[in-house]
Amino acid sequence: MKKTLILSFSLKITYRVNGILYSLKQIPLVKKLLPGELYGMHWLKIVASVLSVIWEVASVFLGKFLYLLLMVFLPCLLYDGLPGQEVFLHILLFLTVIGGFANTTLFNPTKDKYYAIILMRMDAREYTLVNYGYSILKVVIGFLPCSLLFGLLGGVPVWLCLLLPFSVAGYKLSYVSYTLWDYERRGNVYNENKLDKFQWLGIALLLLAAYGLPAFGLVLPMGIPAVLALLSILLGAAGIPRIYRFGEYKEVCRTLLSDTMSQMDASSRSVRTVKQANEKKISADVSITSKKSGFEYLNELFVRRHRKILWKSAERISYVCAALTVGALLALYLKPQLRPMANKLVMTCLPYFAFILYAINRGTSFTQALFMNCDHSLLTYSFYKRPGFVLKLFRIRLREIMKINAVPALILGFGLALVLFVSGGTDQPVNYVVLVVSMVCMSLFFSVHYLTIYYLLQPYTVGTELKGGTYKLVSIATYMVCYFLMQLRMPTLVFGGMTIVFCVLYSVVACILVYKLAPKTFRLRMG
Amino acid sequence: MKFIIEHVSKSYEKKEVLRDISFTFEEGKIYGLLGRNGAGKTTLFNCINRDVKADGGEFFLETDAGRRGLMADDIGYVLSTPTVPEFLTGREFLKFFIDINEKTIGRVRPLDEYFGFMGIAPEDRDKLLKDYSHGMKNKMQMLVNIIARPNILLLDEPLTSLDVVVAEEMKGLLRSLKQNRITIFSTHILDLALDLCDEIILLNHGGLEVVEKSHLDGREFREKIIAALREQA
Numbered sequence: 001m002k003k004t005l006i007l008s009f010s011l012k013i014t015y016r017v018n019g020i021l022y023s024l025k026q027i028p029l030v031k032k033l034l035p036g037e038l039y040g041m042h043w044l045k046i047v048a049s050v051l052s053v054i055w056e057v058a059s060v061f062l063g064k065f066l067y068l069l070l071m072v073f074l075p076c077l078l079y080d081g082l083p084g085q086e087v088f089l090h091i092l093l094f095l096t097v098i099g100g101f102a103n104t105t106l107f108n109p110t111k112d113k114y115y116a117i118i119l120m121r122m123d124a125r126e127y128t129l130v131n132y133g134y135s136i137l138k139v140v141i142g143f144l145p146c147s148l149l150f151g152l153l154g155g156v157p158v159w160l161c162l163l164l165p166f167s168v169a170g171y172k173l174s175y176v177s178y179t180l181w182d183y184e185r186r187g188n189v190y191n192e193n194k195l196d197k198f199q200w201l202g203i204a205l206l207l208l209a210a211y212g213l214p215a216f217g218l219v220l221p222m223g224i225p226a227v228l229a230l231l232s233i234l235l236g237a238a239g240i241p242r243i244y245r246f247g248e249y250k251e252v253c254r255t256l257l258s259d260t261m262s263q264m265d266a267s268s269r270s271v272r273t274v275k276q277a278n279e280k281k282i283s284a285d286v287s288i289t290s291k292k293s294g295f296e297y298l299n300e301l302f303v304r305r306h307r308k309i310l311w312k313s314a315e316r317i318s319y320v321c322a323a324l325t326v327g328a329l330l331a332l333y334l335k336p337q338l339r340p341m342a343n344k345l346v347m348t349c350l351p352y353f354a355f356i357l358y359a360i361n362r363g364t365s366f367t368q369a370l371f372m373n374c375d376h377s378l379l380t381y382s383f384y385k386r387p388g389f390v391l392k393l394f395r396i397r398l399r400e401i402m403k404i405n406a407v408p409a410l411i412l413g414f415g416l417a418l419v420l421f422v423s424g425g426t427d428q429p430v431n432y433v434v435l436v437v438s439m440v441c442m443s444l445f446f447s448v449h450y451l452t453i454y455y456l457l458q459p460y461t462v463g464t465e466l467k468g469g470t471y472k473l474v475s476i477a478t479y480m481v482c483y484f485l486m487q488l489r490m491p492t493l494v495f496g497g498m499t500i501v502f503c504v505l506y507s508v509v510a511c512i513l514v515y516k517l518a519p520k521t522f523r524l525r526m527g
Numbered sequence: 528m529k530f531i532i533e534h535v536s537k538s539y540e541k542k543e544v545l546r547d548i549s550f551t552f553e554e555g556k557i558y559g560l561l562g563r564n565g566a567g568k569t570t571l572f573n574c575i576n577r578d579v580k581a582d583g584g585e586f587f588l589e590t591d592a593g594r595r596g597l598m599a600d601d602i603g604y605v606l607s608t609p610t611v612p613e614f615l616t617g618r619e620f621l622k623f624f625i626d627i628n629e630k631t632i633g634r635v636r637p638l639d640e641y642f643g644f645m646g647i648a649p650e651d652r653d654k655l656l657k658d659y660s661h662g663m664k665n666k667m668q669m670l671v672n673i674i675a676r677p678n679i680l681l682l683d684e685p686l687t688s689l690d691v692v693v694a695e696e697m698k699g700l701l702r703s704l705k706q707n708r709i710t711i712f713s714t715h716i717l718d719l720a721l722d723l724c725d726e727i728i729l730l731n732h733g734g735l736e737v738v739e740k741s742h743l744d745g746r747e748f749r750e751k752i753i754a755a756l757r758e759q760a
Contacts, residue, residue: 377610
């Protein structure tokens with residue numbers, strides 16, 4: 001038993017440490033500083049292992065502390081006029097029931113289990129029991145100080161605070177023993193990461209009961225959670241022998257892990273699944289043909305056979321934007337008192353739309369489809385990499401993605417202009433123009449941006465994995481900038497004008513860069 | 528025509544994969560490139576094809592007109608796992624390829640003639656490439672690479688995963704294509720190399736060397752190759 005615990009622990013720490021080192025090596029500048037034999041460096045491993053152990057211990061308490069603070073204690077303060085201790089126990093009870101079946105640990109297909117049981121062939125029963133016992137122990141020990149702290153602050157009697165950690169463990173144990181019994185009976189393996197719709201519905205209802213009922217002044221009297229706590233402890237304790245005696249952990253674990261295995265195996269299997277998933281996006285419609293020739297022919301066939309992922313979602317977004325515009329116009333028509341506010345909003349919140357356009361632009365899915373289903377194979381042919389051809393295709397593709405992104409942007413632009421008009425108009429008619437033009441410019445920016453970084457940083461490997469560190473950094477930076485813009489409030493005219501200038505300048509610079517550099521950078525990444 | 532590699536080297540972090548390689552390949556021959564697992568055969572091909580940037584050194588092509596740098600059009604590269612654009616049909620891929628390479632191909636024949644030449648059945652010609660079998664994808668890849676009539680044809684483990692019949696067809700095809708070009712063929716299968724190739728070269732300690740056949744008989748030659756490869760470990 002002790003050996004199993006130590007073995008599984010050291011396994012977990014090893015891959016955690018290697019994971020940290022691996023991600024360090026993905027960061028552009030840092031990777032140059034790191035030596036090649038990083039994984040073999042003894043002292044580094046010891047430091048990282050010590051950190052891992054500290055983290056393991058800290059997380060026992062930290063997780064429970066945050067959970068009780070954010071999910072139970074702070075929400076309690078929202079319900080004025082209700083007895084604090086009852087609200088505390090009420091919310092905790094329903095959340096604990098959810099945790100009982102949605103967070104069992106035993107039925108969670110994790111990497112640890114995959115490595116230990118499937119790859120290292122450790123004894124499934126012993127591994128599961130030891131780790132499950134450890135996790136239950138963590139629950140009890142982690143909860144104890146936190147439930148005392150928050151329980152007493154919330155006015156719950158001491159004896160109940162002391163019982164709560166055991167009751168949380170009790171709910172989990174009861175559910176696990178029930179599920180194992182169910183397996184013996186029907187052979188169904190429960191996977192807590194793949195809940196069915198009834199379980200999701202159950203979670204929704206329980207959450208509603210936890211936070212919704214108190215809003216209407218309904219809370220369970222303290223007796224009910226207290227009795228249930230005692231009951232769950234008894235039930236949980238009664239379930240322990242079944243869990244201990246259960247003999248088919250191997251089968252359960254194998255079934256549980258078999259679904260997730262393909263995603264965890266970083267070897268050919270996952271490459272194949274990625275490949276297959278992308279091939280499914282290709283339309284099998286035989287009537288799709290093209291009368292063009294050369295690269296226009298290639299592009300037209302590509303776009304038409306990928307209509308579903310390229311145009312369909314852009315269309316859907318457009319419909320939603322149009323519907324929202326109509327809804328806003330209708331609201332302004334029916335409730336004239338909303339107009340001044342709407343007018344003010346349209347005149348100041350254009351920066352917000354930078355983020356919205358970021359969220360709805362199809363740049364990433366377009367370049368991903370381009371790579372997976374087209375460039376991944378064609379880049380292996382030398383003719384495809386001739387500078388003239390690379391640039392020619394870049395132009396065609398830029399035109400294509402601009403078309404796709406422009407449709408929702410135009411609708412949003414005109415929609416905003418209409419809202420502005422209906423809500424009382426503006427002294428400077430140029431605002432209308434700025435709204436529409438800046439929207440189109442922003443969509444143009446995102447089109448150029450994503451295609452440019454794809455051509456300059458080509459982040460995918462031959463194995464269709466996303467590996468480019470710089471590409472990831474640029475993506476994160478893009479997100480951050482757009483997110484930051486959302487916080488900005490600026491007159492539409494000023495922001496719109498700046499946006500137009502920036503987008504046009506950026507597009508020009510990006511295209512020049514692509515023309516200069518892409519013939520060299522647009523390559524397959526080896527490994 | 529000669530294909531000349533001069534002082535090419537490539538390292539990954541501290542591991543030197545290619546160590547100052549210099550070699551001259553001659554027209555009309557099929558070269559069998561042998562090397563242990565991880566010896567750097569694919570790296571060498573990737574450097575020649577400019578998929579990976581070599582750390583130093585150069586590649587030249589020497590013709591009657593003189594010596595010039597290697598260009599993308601000079602190379603055809605057939606990979607062990609065939610990669611074809613899955614969203615096109617065989618016919619569309621061929622049409623696209625011929626469209627954009629019209630100038631270099633010269634006399635273009637009807638598409639069906641090419642398919643017939645490769646033994647791709649009429650009913651398969653208008654299927655999406657994603658529905659092609661492994662062998663058929665391989666044939667497509669080979670077809671596109673030979674229509675362009677590259678001066679250098681690189682083949683990375685091309686026959687290993689094909690069935691016997693297709694493999695035999697491909698062998699015949701490669702033999703028929705070897706005139707007027709340099710064919711370099713990497714493989715793990717010694718019999719295949721001996722059967723098909725005019726020269727056997729080893730990638731050994733990051734360098735290229737020819738195994739001289741001279742007066743040796745088949746068995747002795749084979750033993751010499753194995754001994755040389757074993758040395759590498």
